[in-house]
Amino acid sequence: MRAREAGITIGYIPPGPNNTITDVDGVRVGHSTIISGGGPLVVGDGPVRTGVTVVCPREGWTWEEPVFAGCHRFNGNGEMTGLEWIREAGVLETPVAITNTHSVGVVHDALIAAEFEDNTEEYWCLPVVAETYDGTLNDINGQHVKPEHVREALADASGGPVAEGSVGGGTGMICHEFKGGIGTASRKLPDDEGGWTVGALVQSNYGRRHMMRVDGAPVGRVLTTEKIPSPYEQGTQAQPGTGSIIVILATDAPLLPIQCDRLAQRATIGLGRAGGGCDNGSGDIFLAFATGNRGIQPEGTVNPPPTVSTNMVTNEYMTPLFHAAVEATEEAILNALLAAGTMTGRDGITAHGLSSDLLLGALDEARALCGRR
Amino acid sequence: MRAREAGITIGYIPPGPNNTITDVDGVRVGHSTIISGGGPLVVGDGPVRTGVTVVCPREGWTWEEPVFAGCHRFNGNGEMTGLEWIREAGVLETPVAITNTHSVGVVHDALIAAEFEDNTEEYWCLPVVAETYDGTLNDINGQHVKPEHVREALADASGGPVAEGSVGGGTGMICHEFKGGIGTASRKLPDDEGGWTVGALVQSNYGRRHMMRVDGAPVGRVLTTEKIPSPYEQGTQAQPGTGSIIVILATDAPLLPIQCDRLAQRATIGLGRAGGGCDNGSGDIFLAFATGNRGIQPEGTVNPPPTVSTNMVTNEYMTPLFHAAVEATEEAILNALLAAGTMTGRDGITAHGLSSDLLLGALDEARALCGRR
């Protein structure tokens, strides 16, 4: 049950039809989920709890029809490759992939190979690959993600509903010491605010229990680790607060690159409202792309024209887009938590799922704690 | 009545002795408040509702004993001068002054003149002057701040309790469509988390009513502009969401410049929790300085040694400092609101004060709204 189905609303703006990042026309999401084995960790053998998620910004190949993009580093204790060109030119030319920390490389090279297979022209490619750390549940040093998983995730990419929770790159993730993973949400602005859609997809692996909030209510103070045990108290050396969150924002508004940067930074507010943003060990990196401009030539185009026509959102209209990004980010985190379920990984370490029953049962007590110690 | 006196607590960490930025040893705050006239706006005549606030990072002259500093631009629709050298070298060499948007210049030059009066050596100076817009209540185009007001604020600078609300640079400010202004708060970490103090001072002039939250509770949805009128509905052309917030963070932890940048960015989370962070028109710029390293020579030192000895906080210990910065920022905003009182400015426009009674009366209803629409 997603947040909205459980009767919890975040913010003011209505969601798009699926309340997913794929509500932005043309955006597709695919997962490859890798789960095998159990019991004690034997590096190379497992247990395996990991995967890859891809976000494709267009219907077709991104490199033939790039999108404007921007990014924000809220806390750089993590990796998102490909950001130098996005910072320089504001153009995203590949799908975005998200995986575990120690499989960034294999995914990187596999995205290049996938582009080559589809593209007989001479070319080059700087893929965007992001990560969070799943070594508390997964044999991360076994490096179990293989090129075929990337191809599988690309083949799986589609519009419409998006699988959430313990899937794809989110398979082995932990959030607020509950089971975390992939979550998504969207907002559709009214016509007089531009009528655009903003979608968020998160790979959510950050946070401490007692900091967790739902639309302001400090539920983490009610659902304590005494009541629902933390995976970090089960023999792992990893500490609470050492995870990360990757946020991908998409919109069909015709944002310029500099405006994508601005949108990306707003994910901070959504993360902060959910109870994140204070951990040195968290790699919190945000990417925003905007599909509303077409015909921006990729670098490899032979004989491009000197100029192309673009549109931009006037700055006054950025405000509703900012609100939409904040709301979608906060709700995507909550959706990830509600979808993830309980998972037992290496060495029997268990990350408990946050069911909607559990959450709804804690909410009233949590509400009353606002402003009280 | 400040937030804590009203029984409202924000966060987990205890405040310092005065719960002010001056709890950081050596930090001094001074105000010059300029209020005169009433009735219709006559540019150059008034009404005047403005001023200057200075934050001095050391006991003595900053230029003789600079501090490490860093900054963050959350939304650059504003001005804070002097940031290029802080970004380049991480050193703050002047007091920080905060005033209205159209008086940045006079304060800038007056800080230089004040340095020259005290310093017979040949020198140069790049002062830090920040601003928010008070033109809804104040004759901002009359440019009523004069050099003597800067001298007055510098002379007023002292440790200990800090005047809050409609004082100094905060005199004419508006926050969440209530009367805003200057606020401050602090946190003192336990010894096993380093034992350091973090203080925040805000000039708070941002935000929309319905977004306002107190420790998560959406009080702005209860104290609507129907109940407590907004100054923006009284004939001004300015719109809700066009203000700004300046946050100054101070700590006695021996942070390196790059760590000051990190601390500064955490003000975002405090701002987001209070209900800000989504307005295109808001200039949200944050400065953090750290007094824990001494003997960093100013640029003008004759024959400095090749190296000086410094300390740095290990990165693991940044986490409690981040929490402290977030909590102090959020509480400083609330303190500004509670202290400001009601003020009538130009053209009879009135910004209503948020009294503690008003707030406490709305809190239970607001708590119940978390997660509900």
Added chain:
Amino acid sequence: MRAREAGITIGYIPPGPNNTITDVDGVRVGHSTIISGGGPLVVGDGPVRTGVTVVCPREGWTWEEPVFAGCHRFNGNGEMTGLEWIREAGVLETPVAITNTHSVGVVHDALIAAEFEDNTEEYWCLPVVAETYDGTLNDINGQHVKPEHVREALADASGGPVAEGSVGGGTGMICHEFKGGIGTASRKLPDDEGGWTVGALVQSNYGRRHMMRVDGAPVGRVLTTEKIPSPYEQGTQAQPGTGSIIVILATDAPLLPIQCDRLAQRATIGLGRAGGGCDNGSGDIFLAFATGNRGIQPEGTVNPPPTVSTNMVTNEYMTPLFHAAVEATEEAILNALLAAGTMTGRDGITAHGLSSDLLLGALDEARALCGRR
């Protein structure tokens, strides 16, 4: 005699009709030069060797028709106000003014006042004011720039030829230990490279004698301070290498803001080729604006449309623009040196002018030194 008239060519691309930043259609430059007194420094009395230069990016008021802009901080030991909004939104909404370090404030507030006089609507304004230090020749602490000098520079602003050398903000400046000041140059790309014009204007106050180069030839090693004395050896406490350079780049190409940032950074290459770029004490800050997009609404527009139409240069076409910016910057520095003439300032300190005769007489010897010690 300018560089080209002296027979010295920099680079491959032909200049525009006047070889000035005003070759970019609509760009206007104005100066106010303040020279009075002589003999020993008496702070407040003089001698005065300073001024203000303004660059107006459009025919009319910038705030009614802003331009896209970007910036680069090569070495932040200086000030350029107004950069936070340029970094955030990529829009320049005021003329750019350049003056001395201790007069930034008065110029800042005077630009605001000038906007208000012309603009009866309620508004706010974040002007761009840059500086370099002229205290070696000028009574900088006397703060002799007054609001009327800003109005004078604005009234003087026109297209066509631009006065260079010891004029406006460049009046008291020193470059490579010669007399420096204002310089300008331009490049006009061939049609198959877009046909655009790039202009540069510098306020040139940086550098050491022995580092000076002209199109690669190390002329500073020939025209040593033994031959042509340095002003820094005449009793001032300032040291060689403590000045700064401000570079303003303009183009009629329809660059997006992110592309203006890229263009601005290329000024580094021009500066490096002229012999700069290695001094801690130099404030080297670059601004680029692009007039090729019109109709970008200023913030204050009432009821702007949700989107506006823009054009962008395709990235492949950035390369010739980069070359043009590099060449124009290098030549503008040389033009400033050649135009400045000898000036004696406070305490009889003399900065010698680099005449074209002097330069041409040194060039062959300098050429032969390439690659030799």
Added chain:
Amino acid sequence: MRAREAGITIGYIPPGPNNTITDVDGVRVGHSTIISGGGPLVVGDGPVRTGVTVVCPREGWTWEEPVFAGCHRFNGNGEMTGLEWIREAGVLETPVAITNTHSVGVVHDALIAAEFEDNTEEYWCLPVVAETYDGTLNDINGQHVKPEHVREALADASGGPVAEGSVGGGTGMICHEFKGGIGTASRKLPDDEGGWTVGALVQSNYGRRHMMRVDGAPVGRVLTTEKIPSPYEQGTQAQPGTGSIIVILATDAPLLPIQCDRLAQRATIGLGRAGGGCDNGSGDIFLAFATGNRGIQPEGTVNPPPTVSTNMVTNEYMTPLFHAAVEATEEAILNALLAAGTMTGRDGITAHGLSSDLLLGALDEARALCGRR
């Protein structure tokens, strides 16, 4: 024959004993060079002209004893992974590897595996891997770099003389349309300027022939592509100016992270003086690390102390370090060119080597061209 052996000197500062980056105590460099096959390109079969170069900043494992580091993006058309944490915390925790564009991933994951093999503690790792494009000579889409090549380069890492030219990551690179590759140089400051060493290592793959300069002399205008053919005129779709340059700077000065950023940016000046810096298609990314501070705990340290003691270079002493970085970068590029030799790669495409004879034969004619068209 290196530049200095050929009688060409760049700048004022003497080199260290080997005139290599390994003159910085503890820095080690290793290469793995992969050359096989010839004739027409068959993707997956070859010809192969590629490799990996590693720079290890310390004697032992970097993750046990990290170094302060900073970076600069001059033109982000390229990749250097691991920069988010360097930007955030200023700490380099892995060796730096440089390879071809389409092998970044395999090198990334192999560096992680190498750390794991050596480190039985639970850990995570964000390696720094940079790239330039060698697809004009190499079967880049064959992805011929394998994990064993990374292990080989790590095993090869040593102090002392460094192999230059067509080795390691530089094997298939092209510079100013000559054969390029790996180059290095160093500078040792006199004791009264701190006495520190600065070393540069470049993987040089950028530039156009006619722009090439040697200490200012435009040798590229003499050694035209009519005289020495360009590889880009032999049937490849790649264009001149589409390569890149990676610059790694090392110093034993105790720089803070923010000072490493400053040092890194100075590579721009060295690149500009050599004739680079104007191409949209060039990925010019610079990393600087400083070994002068020890005992900065890695993230994974159990129970670190709250603070550690560090030293910093006073800012006045940055100037000679900047000069050293500029000179070492420019000379490293020239050394790469002189060492590379002629190489024939895929489809018979030949990149001609710039021998010292060729260079010396062109130098006088080039010198005379300074300032002339």
